[in-house]
Amino acid sequence: MRRLAIHAGWILLVLGHLGGVGCRRAVPPQPGPGLEGLASALDYYCMQMGDYPDSLDGTNVVERLRSYHPEVSLNDSWGHPVKYRKIGPGSLELRSVGADGVEGTKDDVVIRRGPGVSSPGDSPK
Numbered sequence: 001m002r003r004l005a006i007h008a009g010w011i012l013l014v015l016g017h018l019g020g021v022g023c024r025r026a027v028p029p030q031p032g033p034g035l036e037g038l039a040s041a042l043d044y045y046c047m048q049m050g051d052y053p054d055s056l057d058g059t060n061v062v063e064r065l066r067s068y069h070p071e072v073s074l075n076d077s078w079g080h081p082v083k084y085r086k087i088g089p090g091s092l093e094l095r096s097v098g099a100d101g102v103e104g105t106k107d108d109v110v111i112r113r114g115p116g117v118s119s120p121g122d123s124p125k
């Protein structure tokens, strides 16, 4: 029993280390609307390319994201362009301006990825 606990401890240590550096480990993107679908595709991009893209402006980036999932959209659920910002190596922020279309208001939806980065809605760790 004690041996099992030691092995479990090592496994958690290794997994924690892997999750704390570089790209978020991602499975192939799941179909999904809005920010989550885009975030999922970007996680997979990061896994494949070694980091998140500098911007979403390039055709190559968009084509690659859509090769992971054809329904990936650069617009949010209200049709507003999603704001993308690479905030460091292996880190990004996606922002929907929400229903009001105005950035920085309470209805904005924000997803952040990366080591030491949390989204506003994430539960404390």
Ligand SMILES: [Ca+2]
Pocket: 096, 097, 098, 099, 100, 101, 102, 103, 104, 105, 106, 107, 108
């Ligand atoms: Ca807003």
